[in-house]
Amino acid sequence: MIKLDGGLSTALENNGNKLTTSLWTGELVRTNPAEITKAHLDFINAGAQIIITASYQLSYSGCAQSGWSEAETDQALISSTQLAEDAVAQSGKDVKVAASIGPYGASLADGSEYKGNYGVGKSVLKGFHARRLEILISTSPDYLALETMPDTFEVEVLVELLTNCPIPYWISYSCKEGKQTNAGQSFQSAVDLADSAMAVGINCTKPELITDLLRSVKSNKPYIVYPNSGRVWDAKKKIWTGSSASGFSNRLVQEWFDAGAEIIGGCCGIGPIEINQLSIDK
Secondary structure (H helix, E strand, O other): OEEEOOOHHHHHHHOOOOOOOOOOHHHHHHHOHHHHHHHHHHHHHOOOOEEEOOOOOOOHHHHHHOOOOHHHHHHHHHHHHHHHHHHHHHHOOOOEEEEEEOOHHHHOOOOHHHOOOOOOOHHHHHHHHHHHHHHHHHOOOOEEEEEEEOOHHHHHHHHHHOOOOOOOEEEEEOEEOOOEEOOOOEHHHHHHHHOOOOEEEEEOOOHHHHHHHHHOOOOOOOEEEEOOOOOEEEOOOOEEEOOOOOOOOHHHHHHHHHOOEEEEOOOOOOOHHHHHHOOOOO
């Protein structure tokens, strides 16, 4: 098993940072970059072998709404990879960096990444993703993380944009009950889109749903799994609500590994402590 990091926002909040703007972790890339590097280091020290950058919420449309220029957004995207690489360098460990590619819905800051079905066409999605992909690819991360994708329609656009991409990438979906993406497509149809990816899987999804999702599909790709703590996102209040009583247990982690998950970590609500405790019986 390769150990992935957990929720960057969770690590930042654990260190006393308040993430209340629509740019979420991306805001700190400009206003307090040292805190981003510190949070990455927390996960590396917890045993993470791959860390994911703070670029998830950084997009040209989303940053423009916060008053950023395109040049400032370019620089923030570039910095997001550099901050993660700085953490790796400071650690002295062999840790890989994955540049986060969040979905179109994340830029709306209204919880749409947990719904999909945005009601926009392919040209809008291409326009949203193309330049950001170009900039992040130019920073030469080890991987690209196409993550929290609720909708196969958007992934089709991304896969097309990444034709002949020089950097390996994974595709990770946000899912719901019924063995389907949050937009309502079967998880098998979602997995089938990952022919060109290094891995395919699930993130920011309740941990108790993961095992059935993995067992419902067939793929020759490794699976990647990094669920949240099981709570529900309130987009208006910018907080997670409900109970995480189902937990992020090593019993579940073992089930995911046995079902073919080779890269396992956590998302929102999963901090360095939980990543440190993550283990399987080999």
